[in-house]
Each structure stands twice: as C-alpha cells, then as structure tokens.
Amino acid sequence: MRVIHTLAELREALAGQTNTAFVPTMGNLHEGHLSLVREAARLGGPVVVSIFVNRLQFLPHEDFDQYPRTLARDCELLAPAGCDIVFAPSEAELYPVKQTYKVTPPAGLADLLEGEFRPGFFTGVCTVVMKLFQCVQPAVAVFGQKDYQQLKVIKGMAEQFAMPVQVIGAPTVRADDGLALSSRNGYLGTDERLEAVALSKALQHLADAARDPKQTLAGMEAAAAEELRQRGWAPDYLTLRRRTDLLPPTDAERAAGEPLVALGAARLGATRLIDNLEL
Template sequence: MRIIHSLSELRAALKGEASTVFVPTMGNLHEGHLSLVREARRHGGPVVVSIFVNRLQFLPHEDFDRYPRTLARDAEMLEAAGCDIVFAPDEAELYPVPQVYKVQPPAALADLLEGEFRPGFFTGVCTVVMKLFQCVQPAVAIFGQKDYQQLKVLSAMAEQFAMPIQVLGAPTVRAGDGLALSSRNGYLGQTERQEAVALSQALAQLAQGARVPGSSLAALEQAAADGLRERGWMPDYLTLRRRNDLLPPTDAERLAGEPLVALGAARIGQTRLIDNLEL
C-alpha cells in the first residue's frame, strides 16, 4: 500500500487506470470505514481511500480543529483491509488557493434535515467530493448509508453532472448494542456511550408506528423527540421521510407501503450523532 500526499503523484500512480474504486473519508477510521474498503475490494479495481478533514463542511462553531487526525493508525487499518493507495493531501495541496468555485446542491434536497441545522454543509461536502472525484477519477465511489442524506445528494450530483462514476451506498455498521459506528463516538464519555444507543431505539420506535392505521405522523415524531429529551438529549430532528426525495409522506403513502426512512440527529452532551433506519 502506498501513502500519497500530492496530486501529481496520485495522478502518476493511477495513470491509464479505468477501474479505480474510491472511498472518501475524513480519517479517524473505524470498522464502518473498513467495511467500505472491503466492499470496494469486491469491485476488482485498485482501491483508493482519501483522508482529508474538509474545512468547507464545518460551521464556525463545529469541531474542525479538534476532529482527530490519526493518519498513522488509519494507514495500518487500511493496509490490513486491502487498500492500495491512501491519498492524504494537506489543505495547501487540495486548496492551493481559496476555493471560491463551489458546488451548490438544490435546496429541495440539501436545505432540509442536515442542511437545515448545518447551513452550507452540503455545499462543502459536494465541493470537496467533486474535487476528489477529479483527482482520483474513479469508476466506482462508495459511501456509507449512515450519512443517508449525503448519499442522496452525492448520487444526484454525479448523475446531474453526467459523471462516469457509479456512486454506491454500503450498509451502516453497528456496535453490538445497535449504535451506528461513527468517528464522533470517540467524543462520548462512558455514561454517554451507554446512553447513545437510545437514538437508534427512538428511530425503531418511530418506524414501528409508521404503518399503523389512524396514526399521526406529527404525533409519532413528537413522541420520539420527547422521549429523547426526557433522557437528557437535545434532538434536532426525528422524522419519517420518503426514501426517494426525503420529503414527508402522506398518510395514504405510509399505509400503502411507500418506501420510507426514519432519520434522526440529536446531541448528547457535546456530541451530535445521526442515524437512520429504512422501512
């Protein structure tokens, strides 16, 4: 496995390669990331994993400065998982001048849910992923389904720009108690870690009521959020949406079996966690 820091070296390493499989990350890796690498291996081409903490997707009050940078540890894990190239540029390499050209995703998809509570987040995500796609030029790119809305936004971006890249989602990896694996789980204290599984449990409860005749979507969502608040959480949203466009389903759609997803974001202590459950 090679660790590459410069774009020129990356392009030289991948010159003439038409089947590259790409896994973008911000590092501080866990088993969820490694599952993406193992999935990438199944596609047959060289596997490139990027490690870059992207300033553009952090709001001023968020954790950009304290986000863990663990390149040496990450590289050992990636080599064991079958990665071929780690692309780990610094900011000066990826943004040699201020990134004033940006990708603006449509408000209908990007300004709700995460976009409502983190304004500009998806502009930062789309911009860095577009740039990384140009650097790596993969045939396939793999993202985790834990970031459900992000996967939707990036899939639509690749389609609208007619990019010759197959964007795929891989299932969320969970701890034994059901907590979705996340780099930010490392911020949790012992008591918070034990409590953190309550988010996935709240989403499961929301999903259980989704198909019940006579149920109220607003009441179901309110009960899920109130249940977390009573446990000391600060929810941003717990909601049921259509999978295809992330808009609220009608009562008729819920009862008729429309593919749905329960999504949640909530803060426990100083740590904000997200999760989702398809139904």
C-alpha cells in the same frame, strides 16, 4: 500500500487505470469505514482511500480544529482491509488557492434535515467530493448509508453532472448494542456511550409506528423526540421521510407501503449523533 500526499504523485500512480474504486473519508477510521474499503476491494481494481478533513463542510462553531487526525493509525488499519493507495493531501495541496468555485446542491434536498441545522454543509461536501472525484477519477465510489442524506445528495450530483462514476451506498455498521459506528462516538464519555444507543431505539419505535393509520406523522415524530428529550438528549429532528426525495409521506403513502426511512439527529452532551433506519 502507498501513502500519497500530492496530486501529481496520485495521477502518476493511477495513470492508465479505468476501474479504480474510491472511498473518501476524513480519517479517524473505524470498522464502518473499513467495511466500505472491503466493499471497494470486492469490486476489483485498485482501491484509493482519501483522508482529508474538509474545512468547507464545518460551520464556524463546529469541531474542525479538534477533529482527530490519526493518519498513522488509519494507515495501519487500511492496509489489511484492501486499500492500495491512501491519498492524504494537505489543505494547501487540495486547496492551493481559496476555493471560490463551489457546487451548490438543490435546496429542496440539501436545505432540509441536516442542511437545516448545518447551513452550507452540503455545499462543502459536494465541493470536496467533486474535487476528489476529479483527482482520483474513479469508476466507482463507495459511501456509507449512515450519512443517508449525504449519499442521496452525492448520487444526485454525479447523475446530474453525468460524471463517469457509479456511487454505491453500503450498509451502516453497528456495534453489538445497535449504535451506528461514527468517528464522533469517540467524543462520548463512558456513561454517554451506554446511553447513545437510545437514538437507534427511538428511530426503531418511530419505524414501528409508521404504518399505524391511527397515528399522525406529527404525533409520531413528536413522541420520538420527546422519548429522547426525557433521557437528557437535545434532538434536532426525528422524522419519517420518503426514501425517494426525503420529503414527508402522506397518510395514503404510509398506508400504501411507500418506501420510507426514519432519520434522526440529536445531541448527547456535547456530541451530535445521527442515524437512520429504512423501513
């Protein structure tokens, strides 16, 4: 496995490759990331994993400076998972001048849910992913379904720009108690870690109620949020949406079996966690 820090060296290493598989990350890797790498390796071709903490997707009050940088440990994990190249550029390498050209996704998809609570987040995500796609020029890119809205945004970007890359979503990896694996789980204290699984349980309760015609959408969502609030959480949203466009389903669509997804974001202490559950 090679660790590459410059775009020139990356392009030299990938010269002539037409079936590269790519997994973009911000590092501080866990089993969820490694499952994406193994999926990329299964597809054949060289596997490139990028490690870059992208300033553009952090709001001013968020944890950009505190976000863990663990490159040496990450590389130890990546080699046996099937990674061939780690692309770990510095900020000056990826953004040699101020990034004034940016990719702005459609408000109808990007300004709800995560976009409502983290304004500009998906512009930062799309901009760095577009740039990394141009650097790596992969045939396929693998993203986790835990970031459900992000996956939809990136798929839409690749399709609308006719990018020659297939964007694949891989299932969320969970701990034994059901907590979705996340780099931010490392911020949780011992008691908070035990409590954190309540988010996935609240989403399961929301999903269980979704097909009950006696339940209103607003009532179900309010009950799910209150379930967490009573346990000391600060919910941003717990909601039921159509998988196709992440808009709220009608009662008729719920009754007819429209593919739905329950999504949630909430703070437990100082840590903001997200999760989702398809139904």
